[in-house]
Amino acid sequence: MSTPEVSDEDFREILAQTRHFVRTAVVPREQEILSDDRVPDDLREQVKKMGLFGYAIPQEWGGLGLDLAQDVELAMELGYTSLALRSMFGTNNGIAGQVLVGYGTEEQKSTWLERIATGDVVASFALTEPGAGSNPSGLRTKAVRDGDGWIINGSKQYITNAPTADLFVTFARTRPADADGAGIAVFLVPADTAGVAVGAKDKKMGQEGAWTADVTFTDVRVGQNALVGGAEDIGYRAALTSLARGRVHIAALAVGTAQRALDESVAYAATATQGGTPIGDFQLVQAMLADQQTGVMAGRALVRDTARLWITGEDRRLAPSAAKLFCTEMVGRVADLAVQIHGGAGYMRDVPVERIYRDVRLLRLYEGTSEIQRLIIGGGLAKAAKATQR
Incomplete structure (x- = not known):
């Protein structure tokens, strides 16, 4: 097990600062963000100063260098408020940044990582397409060799941070899948490259302030140095590894949001009255609070254990999917109970649990839907069982 770059003592300070920032600076402005x-720009600047744009980027590239066990603790704090805050710098640290950290050449790392870590560059993960989302193998965007470079054509959908992105970490098919691999490569495409077009900002159910949009690539020419890792077949592996790590982070985020929904529910149950009696005295309300609390505790324990298994290398496939599946489904139930406990008030736009109810619905969809997670878990278990019987 590797020694983390950040000591426990230093991490406690980072966590305390983040918690203080979330609860005193961001929570009071959730309605403004919505x-x-x-x-708001001033919150963005504070995030940059705190180093949160690069918290999971190694220190040698200007980041804080948190490992996944520390990452999930931070994510649980970030999940406590509007998910748009975390979304601002989530891809820099997560699915986009980690592709470079794990698979980039030294030149690519030195060109991009420090600027990603400071927030001077916003990186976007351009994988999802109209015909390929949770499973990258359905990819239609194509990259064709052209002299000493590549020409990229295709379109991407629901790309987080696309309207503000400076760099698209772009997945494209270079050949049909064959015995040598999936035929998918990853390219670093600056947003100002000729032929890159970003569509209008999507109108979404929730997560106001977290922007997504379509991105189209029309005869986009990039050099050989844009190919991540300098090799075609690195792409698919990079996508799967980044997504798996991202699933643990999203699971932790879900736990943080579930904790907030629980706290709002407990506070409301203690103060709201029915016939002069606080509703928290009613056993059926207590039962709902108990289910929320149990879900939060189970999710927190699962996320921490999954992060540990990732760091030791014991399980980087099934456990991330199990954590993501359980925690994102759990937060949906907890948010639903929160609205129920609030009664009519829970359906009103200015009440936090109404926003939470809409925000968390997306968590079951991105970084792989719940259905994809079930296929990964079930398929993995069946495959392992077959292997032992040979």
């Missing part, structure tokens, strides 16, 4: 559909 109404304006944007995270």
Whole structure:
């Protein structure tokens, strides 16, 4: 097991600062973020100063260098408020940044990682397409060799941070899948490259302030140095590894949001009255609170254990899917109970649990739907059982 770059003592300070920032600076402005559909510039600047754009980027590239066990603790704090805040810097640290950390050439790392870590560059993970989402193998975007470079054509959908992105970590098919691999490569495409077009900002059910959009690539020419890792077949592996790590982070985020929904429910149950009696005295309300608390505790324990298994290398496939499946389904139930406990008030736009109810619905979809997680878990177990019987 590798020694983390950040000591326990230093990490406690980072965590305490993040918790203080979330609860005193961001929570009071959730309604502003929702109404304006944007995270205020002053909050963005504070996030940059705190180093959160690069918390999971190694220190040698200007990041804080948190490992996954520390990452999930941070994510549980970030999940406590509007998910748009975390979305601002989530891809820099997660699925986009980690592709470079794990698979980039030294030149690619030195060109991009420090600027990603400071937040001067916003990186976007351009994988999802109209015909390929949770399973990258259905990819239709094509990259064709052209002299000493590549020409990319295709379209991407629901790309987080696309309207503000400076760099698209772009997945494209270079050949049909064959015995040598999936035929999918990853390219670093600056947003200002000729032929890159970003569509209008998507209108979503929730997560106001977290922007997504379509991205199209029309005869986009990039050099050989844009090919991540300098090799075609690195792409698919990079995608699967980054997504698996990202699933643990999303699971932790879900736990943080579930904790917030629980806290709002407990506070409401203690103060709201029915016939002069606090509703928290009613056993059926207590039962709902108990189910929420149990879900939060189980999710927190599962996320921590999954992060540990990732770091030791014992399980980087099934456990991330199990954590993501359980925690994102759990937060949906906890949010639903929170609205129920609030009664009519829970359906009102200015009440936090109404926003939470809409925000968390997306967690069951991205980084692989719940259905994909079930296939990974079930298929993995069946495959392992077959292997032992040979």
